Amino acid sequence: IQAAVCTDRIGWRSNSRRVLVVSTDSTSHLAGDGKLAGIIRPNDGQCHLDDDGVYSESTLHDFPSIGFLTNVLRRERILPIFLGTSDRLAYYKQVADAMQATGARVGTISGDSGNLVDVLRTVLKTLDSSRQLIVLQQDAVNISVTATCPGN
DSSP: OHHHHOHHHHTOOTTSOEEEEEEESSOOOOTTGGGGGTOOSOOOOOOOBOTTSOBTTTTTSOOOOHHHHHHHHHHTTEEEEEEEEGGGHHHHHHHHHHTGGGTOEEEEEOTTOTTHHHHHHHHHHHHHHOOOOOOSOTTTOOOOOOOOOTTO
C-alpha cells in the first residue's frame, strides 16, 4: 500500500507506466494476519512513511485485503508483477486472478533469484503484446472490439 499511496515520496511520475514488482520466496501477509500481533485496526490506505522511508504505523494498522489493495492499485494505475519461486507459483496465480482488474502478472524465479532479470524482462514484454478489456456493466452497454495487431 505504501508504494502505491506515497506517490510523492516514491517518485511516481504522473504519466509514466507504473509497475510494482514483488519478488519473493514466501506468501504475502493479508488482512487479518495482524491479529496475531494484536493489530486489529484495518489498513487505512494512507501514506505513513517516516523521514527515512520506513512504514511508521506497522504496529497500528493490519495488512490490506486483496480487494482493498486491488482498488488502490487500480486507482493509482499501478500494475503489480509477482515473481515467486515455483513452490509459491500457485498462490501468486490465485492472487493475480483475484486482482484481475489491475492486469496483475506472475512469473517464476529460481530459489537464488538468478533468473530474476530474465523473468522480469519476459513478463514486461507481455505488457506490450497484450491488452485486457474488462466489462463491468454488461446489461446496460453493447460493446464491440476490433483488435488490429502488427503482422496479423
